[in-house]
Each structure stands twice: as structure tokens, then as C-alpha cells.
Amino acid sequence: MKSSSSSVTKSHLFFALRIGTILAVSITIYVSYIFTTHSKGFFHITRISMGQQNMTEDTSENETSTFITTIPEELPHRTYLISRTRCKGKVFLLILVFSAPANFDKRTIIRKTWATDPSLKIRWRSVFPLGQAAGDNILNKKLEAEGMMYGDLIRGSYNEHYQNLTFKTQMGLEWAAKYCADFQFLLKADDDVFINPYALIDHLRIPDTPKTNLYTGSCRFGSGVFRAGKNGVTWEEYNKTRYPPFCSGPAYVLSSDVVYKLVEMFDVKKPFKNEDVYIGMLVEKIGGVRVMVHRGFRYGQCKHIPGTFSLHRAPTIECVEELFQEAMSERKEYELAQLRSARILSYNVTNTSQVHEHNQIS
Numbered sequence: 001m002k003s004s005s006s007s008v009t010k011s012h013l014f015f016a017l018r019i020g021t022i023l024a025v026s027i028t029i030y031v032s033y034i035f036t037t038h039s040k041g042f043f044h045i046t047r048i049s050m051g052q053q054n055m056t057e058d059t060s061e062n063e064t065s066t067f068i069t070t071i072p073e074e075l076p077h078r079t080y081l082i083s084r085t086r087c088k089g090k091v092f093l094l095i096l097v098f099s100a101p102a103n104f105d106k107r108t109i110i111r112k113t114w115a116t117d118p119s120l121k122i123r124w125r126s127v128f129p130l131g132q133a134a135g136d137n138i139l140n141k142k143l144e145a146e147g148m149m150y151g152d153l154i155r156g157s158y159n160e161h162y163q164n165l166t167f168k169t170q171m172g173l174e175w176a177a178k179y180c181a182d183f184q185f186l187l188k189a190d191d192d193v194f195i196n197p198y199a200l201i202d203h204l205r206i207p208d209t210p211k212t213n214l215y216t217g218s219c220r221f222g223s224g225v226f227r228a229g230k231n232g233v234t235w236e237e238y239n240k241t242r243y244p245p246f247c248s249g250p251a252y253v254l255s256s257d258v259v260y261k262l263v264e265m266f267d268v269k270k271p272f273k274n275e276d277v278y279i280g281m282l283v284e285k286i287g288g289v290r291v292m293v294h295r296g297f298r299y300g301q302c303k304h305i306p307g308t309f310s311l312h313r314a315p316t317i318e319c320v321e322e323l324f325q326e327a328m329s330e331r332k333e334y335e336l337a338q339l340r341s342a343r344i345l346s347y348n349v350t351n352t353s354q355v356h357e358h359n360q361i362s
């Protein structure tokens with residue numbers, strides 16, 4: 001009995017060692033694979049820092065990015081911006097999620113899903129620009145607490161209202177340019193939009209996507225001006241029959257150089273009530289910016305379609321969770337496929353038995 005039990009233990013031990021070795025080897029392969037592929041991506045990133053046009057290699061190895069809520073210096077603001085939260089470190093994609101004071105649930109589900117990069121490398125970060133809840137001090141107090149807790153609220157001193165969205169855009173872009181200067185691309189999204197940062201980042205990284213002078217989304221060319229009703233635009237407000245090209249509000253991307261130039265233009269061109277058209281107007285004035293339509297910025301039903309960067313709308317918490325799960329598993333499949341095709345794997349797997357033998361002796 002004793003000997004048989006000991007032999008069972010032995011064979012268990014043997015088995016455990018074998019499994020352990022295989023696991024250790026595969027984890028090493030996987031980690032080294034992740035490292036090489038991701039670092040490849042990272043080292044090839046070129047970015048532009050504020051006030052300089054020189055392209056620099058991003059060689060950051062262990063960059064961590066957080067938001068600091070101290071007040072490092074008093075920068076003069078030209079918009080309604082009151083937050084002085086600062087971005088620490090480099091971010092490939094900075095996401096401004098337009099939210100309203102009362103939309104706590106939407107912010108919560110976004111924070112729980114696509115808002116932050118779960119990997120060690122900081123590729124994207126999200127913040128929520130917000131105005132004041134007019135006359136609702138309880139809500140404003142809640143916002144203060146939420147801001148302290150998450151550090152990701154960017155607040156303005158204007159009153160929240162859909163007619164004031166241009167103020168939000170201005171202060172969001174000003175915050176990005178002044179307090180988070182080390183980003184490469186900025187995505188403006190609404191809080192009822194689902195974002196798949198993996199797909200978008202892959203797209204922004206490919207050589208075919210311009211790294212500067214970029215303005216992309218679901219863009220409209222030669223759009224007519226809506227004149228009727230209380231939301232119509234008067235001839236005094238805009239005296240041409242067609243708008244310049246603009247990318248529609250739910251989700252669009254700007255390269256950082258364009259963001260810096262836009263902020264400079266705020267004093268030149270006074271706010272237009274339609275925020276996405278306002279960006280189009282400023283972009284036209286800047287000149288030389290490529291307005292690029294991409295089908296990845298989608299509208300439609302809550303349904304996962306590969307290659308989608310943004311989906312308008314994701315109306316419920318369940319929808320956001322479901323789309324995020326799909327995006328995550330698609331990502332996992334993609335990485336596994338890469339892993340399987342990697343020659344390094346077959347080479348090392350044939351060697352595990354040797355590693356095991358080595359273990360057995362000791």
C-alpha cells in the first residue's frame with residue numbers, strides 16, 4: 001500500500017513537474033512574444049511634442065501614466081476650463097469622453113470597460129470633460145467627490161447644456177494641449193458611444209494612416225445648413241449655404257499637432273453652436289489638414305462587427321459590456337493566432353522534454 005501510494009505521489013509529482021515546465025515555458029514564450037510585438041509597435045511610434053515639430057522616437061520602457069490632481073503651475077486659460085489635473089507620462093491615444101453631470105452610470109460602465117489600457121504599456125487613457133450642473137449644488141458636490149475619487153473629470157465653469165457643447169470641446173482640447181501634452185492622437189467620443197481602442201490603435205499605427213495633420217471619423221463633405229426651427233442656424237450665425245468638411249460628433253480623431261493648432265484658433269474664430277461643425281471650420285482655417293472618412297466609425301445596432309473603432313449608439317450597460325467582451329476575445333484570438341504562427345513556438349516546444357529531464361534529475 002505504502003509503496004503504491006508513494007509511487008502515486010511520485011507520478012503526481014512527475015506529472016506536476018511536467019505540467020509546471022510546460023506552463024513555465026509557454027508563459028515565457030507568451031511574455032516574450034507580447035514584449036517583442038508590443039515593443040515593436042511602441043518603438044516605431046513617432047510623436048510630436050508641444051511647440052516643436054521634430055519627430056522623436058518613443059523609447060519609454062516602463063512608462064506609467066496617471067493623472068495628478070496637484071496644481072503645478074497656474075496656466076492662463078482661454079476657455080471655461082477650471083480643472084488643473086495633469087496627465088503624467090506619454091499616452092498614444094487620449095480619449096475625451098463627452099459626458100454630462102448626471103451621467104454617472106455611463107461613466108461607471110465606461111471606466112469598467114474600455115476607458116483604460118489593462119496592459120502594462122499605457123496606450124490609451126480616457127477623461128470626461130464636464131460643465132456645471134446649473135443650479136444643482138447636490139449634483140455639483142457629487143461631481144467634486146467623483147473627480148477626487150477617479151481623477152478623470154475635466155471640469156469647466158460653463159453651464160452644461162447641449163447648446164454649450166462647443167465650450168466643452170474648447171476646454172477639452174485646451175486641457176489636452178496644456179495639461180496632457182504628451183499624447184499622439186486624441187479621440188473625441190460621446191458617452192453613449194462604444195469604443196474599441198484595440199482596433200482604433202491598430203489603425204492609427206499602420207503606416208498608411210497619417211501621423212500628423214489628421215482629422216478622421218465619419219466625416220461629411222458639402223453638408224447643407226439646417227435653418228429651420230429653434231435649433232436652426234441663422235444667416236447671421238453662418239452666411240454660406242454649405243458647411244466645410246467636418247467629422248460628426250459621436251467619435252472623431254485628431255493628431256496632436258492639429259489639436260495644438262486648434263487651440264490657437266479659439267481666439268481667431270468665435271464659437272459656433274454646432275460643436276462638430278466648429279471643429280470643421282477651424283480645421284478649414286488651419287489648412288493642410290487631411291479630413292479622412294473611415295468606415296470603422298460606425299452607426300447602427302448594438303452588434304459586434306470586426307474592425308469597428310466606434311459604434312453610435314451603445315444605449316445600455318448590457319450593450320457596452322457585450323461589445324467589450326467581444327472586442328476583448330477578438331483581441332485574444334488575434335494574439336493567439338500570432339502566437340501560433342510564430343516560428344519561435346515550434347522550436348521551443350520540441351525542447352520541453354529536455355527541460356523536463358533536467359528537472360527530473362534534480
Ligand SMILES: *[C@@H]1O[C@H](CO)[C@@H](O)[C@H](O)[C@H]1NC(C)=O
Binds near residue numbers: 051052053054
Ligand atoms: C529639431 O531638430 C533639429 C535638428 O536635429 C534641431 O537643430 C532643433 O533644435 C530641433 N528643434 C527642437 C524644437 O527641438
Ligand SMILES: *[C@@H]1O[C@H](CO)[C@@H](O)[C@H](O)[C@H]1NC(C)=O
Binds near residue numbers: 062
Ligand atoms: C523605470 O522608470 C524609472 C523612472 O523613470 C527609472 O528610474 C527606472 O530605471 C525605470 N526602470 C526600468 C526597469 O526601466
Ligand SMILES: *[C@@H]1O[C@H](CO)[C@@H](O)[C@H](O)[C@H]1NC(C)=O
Binds near residue numbers: 157158159161163164
Ligand atoms: C452656457 O454656459 C454659459 C456660461 O455658464 C451660461 O451663461 C449659459 O446659460 C449656458 N447656455 C445654456 C443654453 O445653458
Ligand SMILES: *[C@@H]1O[C@H](CO)[C@@H](O)[C@H](O)[C@H]1NC(C)=O
Binds near residue numbers: 239
Ligand atoms: C459672410 O460673413 C463674413 C464674416 O463673417 C463676411 O466676411 C462675408 O463677406 C460674408 N459673406 C456674405 C456673402 O455675406
Ligand SMILES: *[C@@H]1O[C@H](CO)[C@@H](O)[C@H](O)[C@H]1NC(C)=O
Binds near residue numbers: 025344347348
Ligand atoms: C526559445 O527559442 C529562442 C530561439 O532559440 C530562444 O531565444 C529563447 O530563449 C527560447 N525560449 C525559451 C523559453 O526557451
Ligand SMILES: *[C@@H]1O[C@H](CO)[C@@H](O)[C@H](O)[C@H]1NC(C)=O
Binds near residue numbers: 347350351354
Ligand atoms: C534544444 O535545446 C538545446 C539547448 O538546450 C539545443 O542545443 C538544441 O539544439 C535544441 N534542440 C532543438 C531540436 O531545437
